[in-house]
Amino acid sequence: FCLEHLKFRLESDFRRGPYRKTVVKIGVGATIRDPEVHGGYQKKWQIVNASFSRYDANTMKRAELFFTFILLPLDYLALVAAGFAAYASRFHPIFTSIRPVAFDLTLEAFATIIFSVAFVWLLIYALSGLYRTKRPRLWDELIQIVLANLAVMAIILGFLFFSRELFESRFILLASFVFVTLFVGVERLLVRLLQRSLLRASIGARHVAIIGKNKTADAIGKALRAQGSLGYVIIAQFESFNETARKKLLDLKRKGELDAMLLADPNVDRHVAQSLLAFTDTEQLDYFYAADLFLSATSRTEMHTYGGIPIVEVKKTPLEGWGAIYKRLFDIVIALILILITLPLQIIITVALFLEQPGRVLFSRLPNGTKVTRIGEGGRPFHYFKFRSMTKNAHAYRFDPEFVKKYGNQRAGTPLFKLKNDPRVTPVGRILRKFSLDELPEFYLVLIGRMSLVGPRPHLPEEVERYKPLDRKVLTLKPGITGMAQVSGRADLDFEEEVRLDTFYIENWSPGLDLRILLKTPLVVLGKKGAY
Numbered sequence: 229f230c231l232e233h234l235k236f237r238l239e240s241d242f243r244r245g246p247y248r249k250t251v252v253k254i255g256v257g258a259t260i261r262d263p264e265v266h267g268g269y270q271k272k273w274q275i276v277n278a279s280f281s282r283y284d285a286n287t288m289k290r291a292e293l294f295f296t297f298i299l300l301p302l303d304y305l306a307l308v309a310a311g312f313a314a315y316a317s318r319f320h321p322i323f324t325s326i327r328p329v330a331f332d333l334t335l336e337a338f339a340t341i342i343f344s345v346a347f348v349w350l351l352i353y354a355l356s357g358l359y360r361t362k363r364p365r366l367w368d369e370l371i372q373i374v375l376a377n378l379a380v381m382a383i384i385l386g387f388l389f390f391s392r393e394l395f396e397s398r399f400i401l402l403a404s405f406v407f408v409t410l411f412v413g414v415e416r417l418l419v420r421l422l423q424r425s426l427l428r429a430s431i432g433a434r435h436v437a438i439i440g441k442n443k444t445a446d447a448i449g450k451a452l453r454a455q456g457s458l459g460y461v462i463i464a465q466f467e468s469f470n471e472t473a474r475k476k477l478l479d480l481k482r483k484g485e486l487d488a489m490l491l492a493d494p495n496v497d498r499h500v501a502q503s504l505l506a507f508t509d510t511e512q513l514d515y516f517y518a519a520d521l522f523l524s525a526t527s528r529t530e531m532h533t534y535g536g537i538p539i540v541e542v543k544k545t546p547l548e549g550w551g552a553i554y555k556r557l558f559d560i561v562i563a564l565i566l567i568l569i570t571l572p573l574q575i576i577i578t579v580a581l582f583l584e585q586p587g588r589v590l591f592s593r594l595p596n597g598t599k600v601t602r603i604g605e606g607g608r609p610f611h612y613f614k615f616r617s618m619t620k621n622a623h624a625y626r627f628d629p630e631f632v633k634k635y636g637n638q639r640a641g642t643p644l645f646k647l648k649n650d651p652r653v654t655p656v657g658r659i660l661r662k663f664s665l666d667e668l669p670e671f672y673l674v675l676i677g678r679m680s681l682v683g684p685r686p687h688l689p690e691e692v693e694r695y696k697p698l699d700r701k702v703l704t705l706k707p708g709i710t711g712m713a714q715v716s717g718r719a720d721l722d723f724e725e726e727v728r729l730d731t732f733y734i735e736n737w738s739p740g741l742d743l744r745i746l747l748k749t750p751l752v753v754l755g756k757k758g759a760y
Contacts, residue, residue, distance in 0.1 A: 291432030292361050295423050299359060300350065302419065306411040307349050311342035313411070314403035323399070338400075345384070349408070352380050366420060367740045370413055377412075381405050424457035434514065435485050437464040437477055439504060440493030444518050447725075448492050460488075468496075469504045481511050488514035544704050547737045554739060559681050562746075563674040570668055577615055577665060584656045590669060591616045602686040605706045610678045612686060615666040617657025618650075664753050670709045682742045683708025684730040702730040705737075710749040 315338050317323065353359065356376040363369060384401065427433050436452070438445055445465065452460045463485055466473040480486040489508050491501060501517070508515040547555060581589040592600050592613035602612040653661065660666040673679040679686065686707035692700070708714075712729040713721055721729070733741070 306415045307346040310407035310411040313407045314400050427459040428456035433459045433461045434487040435463045436460045436488045439491045441467045445492035491517040545734045563671045567671045595621045603692045607703045617666045618652040680706040680708045715748045715752045
């Protein structure tokens, strides 16, 4: 009877907190008293050996909490170290030779100040969201650190102004800002690298089961397997959430091998999606789903109330107001710099193209003499040009049935036309295309405002005519020299995936996203993936 009861208690423990392996040996010789069994009936049993190796489903969450908590003492140490570094730098010969030290602030007095100010600094960091469990991307986190540091400096200067006290060294204040940004930034980068290294080793990673076997599920699965630092381990995949899948998932949950569910079928039946959501609620599992960018209106909405009725405004893009002003100014400054830097290379390319095939070195006019156009922001056409990379009259071949029949079309069935080994490309043009040098004149288009440095791909008029209504959302912004699609596969992407990426960029634009794309572009170009 006691054996049966012990078995029941162990099974209860399984339900409360799953065990990966359990070895229990029981023999005669000891007394177990349980008031819940037969009013305290005693029986002599002996537990010779019991070993429980438990896998806690909350391991990943505890790891997140640990890395969030550890940031507090590490940030404090970095802040204090930065303060002392700023103080010591003032006495460095490089700075004393420029201006001798003229204050009497001792190290002991400064230490008292910095130990106290560091706590205020941590408070501002907390108010700035730097201690959230789910950390932002590295670039966004660094921007938050800089902004928080500026806020602290403003508070310190305000305090000094209103208290009518003059800090004895403005240099130390400025140096403190620089060293704090550097020290905290490096410290958080090292913590992030450690966390990602542990996740790659599946320490603290979430065990995920995917529902769906389709293109979307394959793409998600490939990304999660390739990037172990994301913190997800795929342990199972099912075509649909049916009774068979449910039983297997429950078994995985009881074994402690399941932390989250990911619904990767955007077109799943609503009843199935609700059943899966209810299942995750019952079993305390995290729930993710892949949103279809074509069926979901947008990821950005704003709520208004008119006449007591809640009204949802669908925002096409966050690129409006000051965001649009920033992006335009950024385009002008960077385009000017890049034009000056690449000017010698542009001259060399111009000479090489003219020697290879005398005539126009820019692809700016069609064989019939009309201007080459692309579709820009709002569906408006604009005059487009870049370095010529094909033979004369190459544009006409894409409409030649015999040519298409002979060489095919990599994008057949879509509005696009693409050949991997295009016979129309000249030898010099092939080199230019390999490193995207044929697009250097686009910097001038950015400068005059027809294009942007980052944005969707420039669209051909004949392609746009074949776009579906939802595909035309990519015309919301100015086309870009580079973009989400360009750094995610270039010509290797199919049309639908290209539109998905461009739509994501349009709906989630930020200065940080632009910078990440720009920094990634040279690596993609040098890697030559999808360049043809």
